[in-house]
Every structure is written in structure tokens, then in C-alpha cells.
Amino acid sequence: MRNPTGRQLRFGTELRKLRERAGLNATEAGQLMGIKQAQVSNMEAGRVGVSPERVRALACRYDCSDQPLIQALSEMTAPRPRGWWEEYRELLARPLLDLAELEHHAQSLRDSTTARIPGLLQTREYALEIFRQAVTELSPPDIEHRLSFRIKRQAILFRKDDPTPYEAIIHEAALRMRVGGSTVARQQLQHLLDMSDREHITLRAITFDVGAYPGSGQSIHYAHGPVPQLDTVYLDQAHGLAFLDAETQLHKYRTLFDRIEAVALAPEKTRDLIHNVMREL
Template sequence: MRNPTGRQLRFGAELRKLRERAGLSATEAGQLLGIKQAQVSNMEAGRVGVSAERVRTIACHYDCSDKPLIQALSDMTSQRTRGWWEQYRELLPSALLDLAELEYHAQSLRGATTARIPGLLQTREYALEIFRQAVTELSPPDIEHRVSFRVKRQAILFREDNPTPYEAIIHEAALRMKVGGPTVARAQLQHLLDMSDRDHVTLRSITFDVGAYPGSGQSLYYAHGPVPQLDTVHLDQSHGLVFLDAEAQLHKYRTLFERIEAVALDPDKTRDLIHNVMRDL
């Protein structure tokens, strides 16, 4: 694999973590596994496929007894099919494709935003206006690619079987921002209300009255994997998308989300707030 996907890179990184926890060098690991050091490096870089049987062999030689983690990694070896996002491979940054792949496989998702409605809950018209206002001006075809990509990402919330559970915490500032004008803003708010009626979508808000709170200066996105070690944090930075998966980072953002949730309105009061904002338009 010359260009491994984000998921393949993550799988390889987890193999490297297992080796490092065992205190083994790549050369020592190769000797235990009966392969060359270069093959160990290629597996850890996501450049070659690894079977479920090989994962279990690796875990045995690395003295890993975490059965849920071993099973989760074994399951990843059978999920190599590239999804719908591959049709955008030459059209959009690869990090966006990695984001769609991450969302597709996530057990559940949660996010917190201050200035915008989360991408998974945006209407097409709202997303169109967001991309029109990009700092780096986009051509009409580029805008259309990004809008259609964003809309297709939302399919995980509409699957008939096992739609992805999603919790979104949206600051009142994002609710009141008239992106695209009153008509677009009103339709966006109604869409939030409609989505909040779905059992697997939890919508909460933070009001202006709360003031400063932990994490208020950034948008946060947390993807839960089949086991906590395979969780991922996604940050949308001005210079591009960032994915974090170190144990300390995951712990930090899990704690941060708990503190954000502590100051957020419950779902019913959030719906009341949205209705009030709609009346003010």
C-alpha cells in the first residue's frame, strides 16, 4: 500500500504501541515473529496487510493479554474495503477522507462547537455558505465537491441498521449566527430540531450565561472505537485536520468533554432554546 488510509495507519500505530510496551525493538520483534525487521516496520507503517491470525501471533509474542483490544485489532484486518469517500481521492485533501472513514467505523461520536453547527448536522444550504466564506477562496467545483462530501458523511446518521449514536453540544453563539441569512438559518435550526427527534442523536447547548468554560476556544470531536484504546480525537485547526490517539491525549479530551457536558443544557431545554432563537429571527 503506497498510500495507506488513516485507518490503516492507525492499525499500524497500534501494533507499534504493542511492541513498545513489550520493550522490543523492531529487530527483536522480527526475530520473535520469524520475519525481517523491514516487514515489522512496514506493518507498523500500515503499508502491508496483516491477517487476524498474525495479529494474535503478534499479541502472544508481545505478551499482550488484553483480549478486547486483540479482538478489536483482529476485526480491523477484515475491514479493508475502501468506502464511498474514495471517489473524492483526487478532489479533496486526504485528511477529509480519513475523517469520513473514521466516522464510518466509529461506535459512537460526540462533538462540541462554538461558532458553527457541526458538519454532520448542517443543511446543504448552510454548508454551501460556510464553504463560500472560506479564507482560501474555493472555485465553484471545489465548493460543490466539499458540500456533497459533507452531505454524504451524514449518511451514518440515517442508516436503517445501527445508525451511529451522536451527541452534539452546540454553543448558543452558533445557534444565533445567521449563516446564509434568516431563511437559511431558520431551515438549519428546524433541521436540528428534526434530528434531535431521532433516538440516536442527542443535542445539547451551552448558553451565553455560562460564560467561559473548559474547551470554549476550540471545536472538539471525539470518535469512540470498539475499545477505549482505539478512540480518536479530531481537531479542526486553521492549518488543517489533526487526529490524536495517544493515551494521555484521549484521557485529556474525555475529561474535557465531561466538563463541557456538566455546563450544557439538557436536550429538552436545548430544544426550547432553539425554538426561542427561531422566534428571534
């Protein structure tokens, strides 16, 4: 047995969903496959490896004809090199490692934030101030671990061959909040402008004039998988990260993001707003 990563847990969850859609319990599925019920349970818990051939065999027994989904699940079984986030396994909470793994494999990412600049776009100085103001006081070593981890997460936006497409929708409140003082805030805003120059990054702002809008007051993060069924929503809550992958939840947040985007400024007008905020600092 092994401690599965977030990606392995998600793979197992998708196998369970296929079985449940077929109306089978684990014992019945094992009988169809000629394996024990315990092996089915271990596969669905992400505790044992599964070959692409086994994925296709399970899909056949479960009468699943969704070939893009089957192919995506088969590709998730491929051995993968140790991720950089494993260096932090004894230093940070497991959900943070799962987040880095999720972002690393995502086809694209969308963020919507109200009070803070998204973590993937934070400067080192801005992030440092955020960690210094954490509700639970962090020791200097803990702050350094979290800071280096956040900066390393941003590498997906700088990959030469396949940088991750990224859209961030940021409320004007976050743009105007002087985290770390005027100098840090100005550097952060300039960083947003610099990042928005990259072709794979789309930056939009929501102004105070919009008033209340769908999803206001919460930070929402959406990771697109190779097929819609493998998308993931993650919410940064007071008690920690929450990962959502039920089909009804994914549909809800896809719709929510579309409604948020509908009230946001276009990228060029967003840049104008950022320039205006910088001049007022």
C-alpha cells in the first residue's frame, strides 16, 4: 500500500464513478473482472497502480463508451517523475502539494479573486506580506517554506514549450489594497502588467461600479483537465483548501465563471485601470 497523491485519488474517484454509473457494487465489479473486491476498492482509493489495459477493460465492463474520457484516464496511469513539490512533503500540508500537482497537470487555469492578487501572479514581496499577516502566526522558517513553494508554483506560467494558459479575474479592491505599502503594491501592479503581456495570460478586472455580482466575496479557482469530467474546482477557505469534482459542482462553477467574466473589463481596459491605480499610489 502507498499514500496516494491527489492525482491518484482523483483517478480512483473516476473509476468509482464509472462503476456506480453502471449500477454495480465493488463485489459485482470484481466478479466481472475476475478479481477480488478488495482490489477494486484499492484501485478506487488510488492505492495500487492500474495499467491502461485495465482501464479499458473496466470501461468495457462498465459499458462506458466515452472514448475521450477513457483515453484521458489511461494516460493518467503512466509513470510520472517525482514532482518538485515532493520536496515539501514533510514541510507543508498535503492539500498544498495536491494543489501544485493539480496545477502542473492542468490544461488551463482560471482564477477569480476579490481581496487579493491570485497566488500565481504574486510577487515575492507581496506574498511575503500575505504570509506575515496569516491568522495563525507562522514562524520564519514556515514563512520561507510557503514563500518558496508559492514562487515555484508559478513556474507553469514560464515554461518555454507549453506554458499553462491562464485567466485571472481580479476585483478592483484587490488592485487598490496596498499590501506591504505603496512600494510593494506598485511593484505588484507592474508585475501584473508585465504578465498580461504574455500571450497565454488573460487578465480582467471587475470595477467597484459593478456592485454585487455572482461569486463576489469568494476566491474561486478552476483547473481544466484533458476532458471536462476531469476538471477540478478548488476553493481557498479559512480552514484550508477544498477540492470539488462532482459533475453538478463543476457545471455550477463553469456557469459561475462565465457570469463573472461577463461583468469584467476587457483585457485592454483592465490594463488602463491598473495604470490609473498605479498613478494614485
